[in-house]
Amino acid sequence: MTEARVAGTKGVPREEREAQIIGAGTREFGRAGYSGASMVEIARQVGVTKPLLYQYFGSKDGLYLACLHRSGDKLTEAVAEAMARGGAPERMPLAVLGAIFTAFDQDRYAWKLLRDETLPKTGEIGAAAEDYRSRLDAFAEIGATELMHSRGLTARKDIEAIAFVWTGVVDSLITWWIEQPQETAGDMAARCARIMEKLFGW
Amino acid sequence: MTEARVAGTKGVPREEREAQIIGAGTREFGRAGYSGASMVEIARQVGVTKPLLYQYFGSKDGLYLACLHRSGDKLTEAVAEAMARGGAPERMPLAVLGAIFTAFDQDRYAWKLLRDETLPKTGEIGAAAEDYRSRLDAFAEIGATELMHSRGLTARKDIEAIAFVWTGVVDSLITWWIEQPQETAGDMAARCARIMEKLFGW
């Protein structure tokens, strides 16, 4: 970083600063939710003042969108790849969990942006969040459908409910993980494997 | 209601009005979270103006506390009763779920007050919420401990994580339920029984 600075330059180059801001923003939006997070507070964490955030991202929505896209894309890729590898329906949850833990190891709050209940339902920001959420739900429904069909349960609503609860389980695990900083992605995966085996025989 | 009004009286008697306000407050706090809910909006839903809320409950925190106590006490009782009935460890989750669904059938948002992430962690309000949450977690840990011991898993952290995820599952189920207004408490209990049987053989 910090090489090839050309014209007038004071302080940290834009690209690097933007990355810092997105990092702090993700933490803060994840912790306090969209409506609870404050732009001044994010700026303070970066060691900068508010107008710089507006110069770079335009608005609170703009910054949230930047954070959301980074998190959402990373997650979507991780889950898609894990599911593409295939395997027995009972093995998918663990595979997906492992991929998610690995992807978000250094950035655990990023997951929280995808299920922020304080988001406005309308506008560009609500639409983008809804888009990522529906993509995630689609994965969950595919997994749930396979799993349930293999056990002779086909009721539409049941599968819908299972998929919904599944994303809630992922959310709970990550929330718990956030409170256990010493726990690595590997620890989490091993813990989940152990529990599922004992609890469900999966 | 509305009987035995003694001295000077205009409009709805205090007790009745307070109940209305707590009802609307619970819905609104549950929907938007503590920080997202607005006192004017709650007043509007009751058909009254803001100062009346302050006259009866003192502050936003005061109203939230009133809502929280009603929800929390109802929940604690329901769960305590369900768990006191005993039974095989694998049957407890369903028993508890049934009790919760029945208790919150007419008041589904009430559950949400117990896991509000937008709550301030400090102050009377944070302490009260933490109190109810820890009581709920204690129940969950008892259940998880019994269940896991019966399967030869004793790791402290594993049990802690399971208990945490369990309350998350309840949360997900109720969130899903809120979006399915036609679904009764009985429907939900039956659905959960069906799923657990097929999925885990419980």
Next chain:
DNA sequence: TTCAGGTAACTTACCGCAGGGTCATTTACC
């Protein structure tokens, strides 16, 4: 070698508004 001027990075000081909270007052019944 120096220094004028250009530009990116960054800040100070402000605006408007929504939301929590309060006070004095009015309304309607006993």
Next chain:
DNA sequence: GGTAAATGACCCTGCGGTAAGTTACCTGAA
């Protein structure tokens, strides 16, 4: 006329957002 119920009008803080600079570095001409 006493009292409970209820309101209109207000204050203040915090936050999203903006305008008008200021700072520090780079470049190129004298």
